[in-house]
Amino acid sequence: MSSQGLLEPNHRILVIDDNTAIHDDLRKILLGEVKTAENLTDDEELLFGAQAAAVTQFEIDSAYQGQEGLAKLEESLAQARPYAMAFVDIRMPPGWDGVETISRLWKAYPALQVVVCTAYSDYSWNDIQRKLGLSDNMLILKKPFDNIEVIQLAHALTRKWLVSSQANARLEDLDLMVAQRTAELQAANQRIQKQFEEKAAAEVAFRTVFESSPIGITLQDASGRYVDVNHAMEEMLGLPKAGIVGRDPVQYGWIGADYSPIQEALVHGIDIDSRELTYWNPQRGKQTALLWARRVAIGGRDYSLCFILDITERKQMEEELVRARLGADAAAQAKSQFLANMSHEIRTPLNGILGLSCLLEEETIPDELRPMMALIRTSGEVLRRVLDDVLDFSKMDSGKLELIDEPFDLAETLRWSFQLFSDSAADKNLHCNLLLDSNLPARVSGDAVRLRQVASNLMSNAFKFTQRGMIQMEARLVEPAPLGGRHVIRVLVRDTGIGIPEDRMGRLFESFSQVDAATNRRYGGTGLGLAISRRLVEMMGGAIHVESRVGVGSTFEFTFTAGIAGESQPPAEPISIDVGDLRILVAEDNRINQLVTSRMLQKLGCHVDVADNGAAAVDAVRNQPYDIILMDLLMPEVDGFDAARSIRRMSQPAASTPILALTASVSDEVRSQCLEAGMNDVLSKPIELASLRLALNCWRRCEAPRTA
């Protein structure tokens, strides 16, 4: 049944009475056949306060038994046109009486307004009430009817039906609203409950992360006091949370004063990233940490959220590393210094041995002493090679090994290295071959001295480890230099010597590596030659490797690159070897060197004066002119550098006297220091007669630099 239908006026009336005359009477009264309607309009207005319809059109249906009445009511309900009221007779034999009928009608439709029609002799009001219960939907109309009363009842009860239907509909609406609102409230409640549970779970998760973080986390208020700290922070400060929260770490001395500027930055809204700070732990003492900090707002207030990572161990390790590195640097420095000193200390007597034996060989000495003289000289030369290797290795170690780039005669350089050993190979009955490819460029640009060193080292080893058979050196051009590029040259040194076991070949080019101790004892050597060769070859843009079979022989092969050099200059005018008229000043503090150099110069026919130190040399130059000065560098009182500078500051012609440095340690650094001090050239100790002669000849005709 639509509630809309119930909210409209309903004037349908069912009359249930077994007496047809009653039906007729009621129709007459209610359908206007008795003219009383106009009078009732006023009454209706008076009763209900509403504008009554001009004439109410009642619809009246009739039923003559209770059962029939119920059927009509059910039918009207099915059509959604229920009766608003019913007039029900009390006595309706043979069927249900009025009370039974009413009780059935109300079961079907409780809103039905009922008028019980009864005579005085029928049920009393109490009887009816007892049977039907107390209801405000029922009135009693005593027979015989009063017309006005019938009309009033019809109007009043149809009106009451409308009002109570509207009230019921309103009540249902209210029930619906309440149900809806209740459902909404329940849903909202569930949502809140869920949110609450989620929040609680998030809080637990956050707490777990916060507490189990290995990094210290703190929350501080705007004044710097701790609001919360995690477990890692308790560990770091060595205090329980209760003793930390509410306190200012700087004030309590837990965190160093270096935290104050961090706090200051945070107050100004500047975030901090990995700032180092110190903090205090009661057991471990002063510690170091890195701090990250962010300003965060919680509940409308500003806080500092800090993450503190302990780096004490890392810091200590770093400091130890720095100390170790400083120690290592100092050790390396000491080693370099030691090597420089050792070089100087060994080279000076070596200079004596080689210089004097060289001088003696040129003297007339008994023939039986000559082999001994040669032995002294060879021993000196071996010693010098060892010394050179050790120094080269030290330079390699400290990254100071440098190559020069100058034009040189390639074939001549290789031939020199070959001949150094081939001349004495005849004594061992060794057959020696030198094969130089005709395509080899005549002149190239590079470091001839270092190339000679590598080739000589391989030849020296081949010669040392070969007792019979042959030694061969081959050189060929691998790639001719492309325009503006570099030549790639390959050199092979083959021998038929003792060979190298397979398992030793891998480490052959490592420093101090020798095949075995017995070989070392038998053949001598430092185990540095190949390591130095490999480094030099690599610096020259090449590589070195070996193929060998024990008892059959070895082939060492290396490649190197060399720059393109112009055509060789036409040979200069023959070098005059007449240096006899020169006046030479030798500034040297070492007695042996004084003797060797003076004797060599005298042998060349020069006039020699010796000065024991730099100051004496300056005095000597002031007193008389010299053609050339040979200047030792390390001398007591005034060293060679200062003496050279003083001489360059003198007046002419003394100021422009050529000064040649004589030193045991010819490094690029020393060479440039000498040139800076105003010297013209640097000669290496021990000096040989031929080199000395060449240098004198070269510089006797040259002008010295005018300024120091």
Ligand code: ADP
């Ligand atoms: P060393 O000064 O000891 O000769 P090297 O570095 O030049 O040092 O050589 C290292 C080792 O390699 C030698 O001691 C030797 O055992 C082995 N070796 C080098 N060249 C040859 C060769 N041609 N034949 C056999 N063994 C060689």
